[in-house]
Amino acid sequence: MNLVYSEDHRLLADSAREFLAARSPVSRQRALRDEGGVNGFDPQLWQDAVALGWSAIPFPENLGGLDFGCMGLGPIFESIGSNLSASPLLSSVVLSGSLLHLQGNAGQQDRWLSASISGERRLALALDEGSRHNPANVALQAVPNANGYSLSGNKYFVIDGVGADAYLVVAKGAGAGLSLFLVAADAPGLSVQALPLIDSRNHARLQLDQVQVGHDALLGEPGSAGPALEIALDRGRVCLAGEMLGMAEKLFAMTLDYLKTRVQFDVKIGSFQSLQHRSAELYVQIQLARSAVMAGLAALDDSRLSAAERQRFASLAKWKAGQMALNVANEAVQMHGGIGVTDELDVGLFLKRIRVAQASLGDADYHCERYADLMPAHA
Amino acid sequence: MNAIDQFREQTRSWLEANCPPSQRKAIPEGELVWGANEVEFPDADARLWFERMRDKGWFCPDWPQAYGGAGLSEEYNAVLESELRRLKCRPPQINLGIWMLGPVLLEFGTEEQKKNLLTPMTRGEVRWCQGFSEPNAGSDLASLKTSARDAGDHFVVDGSKIWTSYGDKSDWMYALVRTDPAASKHTGISLIVLDMKSPGVSVAPIDLISGKSAFCQVFFDSVKVPKSQLIGPLHGGWNLAKRLLQHERKAMSKFGEFSLPTHFHLLPLVNEYLPEPSGQGELALAARAVACAMNEQSYNLTVQRMGQEARAGQDVSGLMSIMKLVHTEQERDKFEVLLDVMGYHALGWDKGAFSPQEQAITRGWLNSFALTISGGASEIQLNVIAKRVLGLPDVK
Numbered sequence: 044m045n046l047v048y049s050e051d052h053r054l055l056a057d058s059a060r061e062f063l064a065a066r067s068p069v070s071r072q073r074a075l076r077d078e079g080g081v082n083g084f085d086p087q088l089w090q091d092a093v094a095l096g097w098s099a100i101p102f103p104e105n106l107g108g109l110d111f112g113c114m115g116l117g118p119i120f121e122s123i124g125s126n127l128s129a130s131p132l133l134s135s136v137v138l139s140g141s142l143l144h145l146q147g148n149a150g151q152q153d154r155w156l157s158a159s160i161s162g163e164r165r166l167a168l169a170l171d172e173g174s175r176h177n178p179a180n181v182a183l184q185a186v187p188n189a190n191g192y193s194l195s196g197n198k199y200f201v202i203d204g205v206g207a208d209a210y211l212v213v214a215k216g217a218g219a220g221l222s223l224f225l226v227a228a229d230a231p232g233l234s235v236q237a238l239p240l241i242d243s244r245n246h247a248r249l250q251l252d253q254v255q256v257g258h259d260a261l262l263g264e265p266g267s268a269g270p271a272l273e274i275a276l277d278r279g280r281v282c283l284a285g286e287m288l289g290m291a292e293k294l295f296a297m298t299l300d301y302l303k304t305r306v307q308f309d310v311k312i313g314s315f316q317s318l319q320h321r322s323a324e325l326y327v328q329i330q331l332a333r334s335a336v337m338a339g340l341a342a343l344d345d346s347r348l349s350a351a352e353r354q355r356f357a358s359l360a361k362w363k364a365g366q367m368a369l370n371v372a373n374e375a376v377q378m379h380g381g382i383g384v385t386d387e388l389d390v391g392l393f394l395k396r397i398r399v400a401q402a403s404l405g406d407a408d409y410h411c412e413r414y415a416d417l418m419p420a421h422a
Numbered sequence: 423m424n425a426i427d428q429f430r431e432q433t434r435s436w437l438e439a440n441c442p443p444s445q446r447k448a449i450p451e452g453e454l455v456w457g458a459n460e461v462e463f464p465d466a467d468a469r470l471w472f473e474r475m476r477d478k479g480w481f482c483p484d485w486p487q488a489y490g491g492a493g494l495s496e497e498y499n500a501v502l503e504s505e506l507r508r509l510k511c512r513p514p515q516i517n518l519g520i521w522m523l524g525p526v527l528l529e530f531g532t533e534e535q536k537k538n539l540l541t542p543m544t545r546g547e548v549r550w551c552q553g554f555s556e557p558n559a560g561s562d563l564a565s566l567k568t569s570a571r572d573a574g575d576h577f578v579v580d581g582s583k584i585w586t587s588y589g590d591k592s593d594w595m596y597a598l599v600r601t602d603p604a605a606s607k608h609t610g611i612s613l614i615v616l617d618m619k620s621p622g623v624s625v626a627p628i629d630l631i632s633g634k635s636a637f638c639q640v641f642f643d644s645v646k647v648p649k650s651q652l653i654g655p656l657h658g659g660w661n662l663a664k665r666l667l668q669h670e671r672k673a674m675s676k677f678g679e680f681s682l683p684t685h686f687h688l689l690p691l692v693n694e695y696l697p698e699p700s701g702q703g704e705l706a707l708a709a710r711a712v713a714c715a716m717n718e719q720s721y722n723l724t725v726q727r728m729g730q731e732a733r734a735g736q737d738v739s740g741l742m743s744i745m746k747l748v749h750t751e752q753e754r755d756k757f758e759v760l761l762d763v764m765g766y767h768a769l770g771w772d773k774g775a776f777s778p779q780e781q782a783i784t785r786g787w788l789n790s791f792a793l794t795i796s797g798g799a800s801e802i803q804l805n806v807i808a809k810r811v812l813g814l815p816d817v818k
């Protein structure tokens with residue numbers, strides 16, 4: 044299993060780093076927050092990222108993609124993390140795009156996947172309903188009727204849900220398993236409310252009250268969306284793990300700088316052994332997490348792995364990165380002392396985004412349990 | 423086919439033909455083979471495997487052929503290692519000399535020393551022990567006091583070493599001694615090698631919390647050591663010692679890769695002893711065990727990543743410095759979890775009432791403390807990471 048970025052990946056990482064440092068530094072995220080816009084991201088930045096090819100990375104060439112593999116998303120999400128940049132890359136491309144690619148028919152792909160890759164339209168995945176991520180807990184009902192299906196229920200925590208052009212809604216009731224429906228934003232019976240979270244990004248709650256969709260709104264066969272959903276979610280989870288790794292490394296670097304400059308008791312606080320040891324522990328955790336994230340990325344592209352093996356690597360990446368990033372964020376605040384809890388310092392922005400990213404698509408406890416459940420019975 | 427693939431293929435078929443099937447399984451307690459003056463083999467297969475690997479020069483595959491190695495480049499050596507792992511071959515012998523002293527001799531030894539000391543090592547003929555720590559010089563190794571007085575063509579050594587692993591079974595020792603008592607702490611130290619059969623050397627084993635042990639205190643009473651057995655410059659031993667300790671840490675973090683008796687797979691044991699966790703407590707315990715296994719996998723991936731990064735020419739010194747700490751701390755955590763999962767089954771002392779595996783786990787737990795202390799205690803590793811890798815300032 045290849046756990047290092049290739050030369051091509053490194054070039055991509057360099058260009059992503061330069062682009063985001065210039066166009067979307069942390070100060071820009073702070074400004075976006077203070078402006079209080081509905082998108083949570085800068086639409087022009089997204090268009091320019093699309094022009095750089097980011098939205099085409101994981102898709103095959105015949106669908107307008109670059110066929111660069113999911114590994115190519117790694118360097119991008121790390122940069123997104125270290126700059127705290129907001130964009131719909133995760134929601135519209137990694138999650139929704141993958142679902143259209145894996146589960147959509149040619150017509151649906153033509154209309155929506157191409158538009159998602161080209162940045163003309165924006166899609167969002169509407170999955171979770173409870174307070175914690177859990178695909179097994181979908182209750183939203185799809186009731187078959189003569190014209191297609193009638194959808195009713197609620198969705199929470201829809202990433203980039205405000206202002207999306209359409210939603211991929213996960214529902215029960217059509218067939219035995221989960222089904223995926225494409226629901227346009229202007230469908231009668233659908234209401235979308237902003238769900239402002241601590242990270243000031245775009246999240247929404249959806250209410251569907253007898254939303255009527257046609258047969259052509261269903262992706263794939265009724266009740267067959269489970270496997271594609273797991274694949275798309277795993278891609279999203281590993282990308283979030285990469286983002287958390289990027290955030291944690293940046294935050295750790297900021298903290299080390301502070302330890303090397305702040306003076307108390309006439310010495311640099313970084314000379315105190317208790318802080319040295321805690322810093323060294325964080326370094327260790329970051330290194331372990333980087334290995335888990337690289338393995339997660341590699342596993343997404345590795346067709347020799349069984350589905351269960353791939354899923355375990357994804358859970359390992361999300362688990363390790365999430366647990367590590369929370370730890371780094373908490374320690375970063377603590378080691379900055381009083382200034383660490385001020386809004387003026389960027390540390391708090393990272394802390395808040397890490398908290399949301401860690402809960403998103405399954406927190407550490409969720410992935411620990413999933414990893415165990417995926418173990419062969421008597422390995 | 424390019425040369426490296428060809429080498430892989432040849433190596434694979436040689437190993438398949440020459441590694442007896444019995445040598446491709448995890449080693450039960452007491453079957454480790456130690457290179458020594460008189461090697462003890464548990465059975466004929468172990469001897470065969472030892473002799474075949476020895477004759478290939480594969481005890482020290484990356485050492486020069488002139489001293490009995492196989493002269494493999496780093497790339498070829500990595501192929502050999504991966505093929506050994508693939509077939510799950512046991513290490514044909516274990517020898518501290520090869521892991522720790524050998525590389526230092528290659529770098530600092532005289533031509534004569536290399537010929538005389540390395541060649542028997544590559545043939546598995548000498549068992550080495552390490553005489554560094556003293557009763558009052560542990561983490562602060564440079565405060566050591568064992569003295570080597572200049573007596574013309576030889577030194578006279580007086581003092582004592584402690585925690586000497588396998589001191590009672592070893593043929594030779596490499597030791598740090600104070601050759602200049604007037605000089606500052608770090609500058610008066612030299613590295614010497616000595617024959618454990620020299621008159622004036624006596625050895626007393628020390629019982630550990632895990633039971634009878636191979637750790638000893640070694641006493642020197644006017645022991646004569648010829649000057650030709652000084653390694654590197656006189657009073658210049660500290661630099662060599664630091665080098666040697668780097669090799670030791672590398673070796674210790676590698677230990678877990680072999681199928682050694684101390685290696686247990688956690689999750690299958692959890693399945694065995696806690697097949698159906700019930701109640702909040704047992705569920706929490708099972709989750710702790712899973713987290714432990716996930717950390718172990720993250721560590722194993724880090725070992726892989728470090729190898730790949732090194733091959734890609736990246737700087738891996740940071741990663742290298744965490745390996746010993748992570749491995750030994752994780753092993754200890756793992757035993758802690760295992761003890762909780764296995765309950766009374768992991769608390770047995772006398773043989774008979776408990777299975778060999780249970781016994782081994784109990785002893786493994788008690789031993790796991792030794793590993794977070796020896797070879798630079800975890801706290802010292804954290805100091806090293808903080809200062810050398812993170813560049814945090816010194817106290818003062």
Ligand SMILES: Cc1cc2nc3c(=O)[nH]c(=O)nc-3n(C[C@H](O)[C@H](O)[C@H](O)COP(=O)(O)OP(=O)(O)OC[C@H]3O[C@@H](n4cnc5c(N)ncnc54)[C@H](O)[C@@H]3O)c2cc1C
Pocket residue numbers: 551552553554555556557559560561562584585586587637791792793795796797798799800801802805
């Ligand atoms: C199983 C085993 C095998 C060994 N084999 C050998 C061998 O073959 N040859 C040999 O020479 N030695 C050997 N040793 C000795 C080993 O290297 C020492 O035990 C080790 O260096 C620690 O020294 P100490 O025991 O004197 O503990 P101390 O140095 O007294 O340490 C006590 C505690 O203080 C902490 N401490 C010390 N200094 C600092 C600091 N600067 N900052 C923070 N914390 C600190 C330590 O981490 C530890 O927790 C072995 C030890 C063990 C346990």
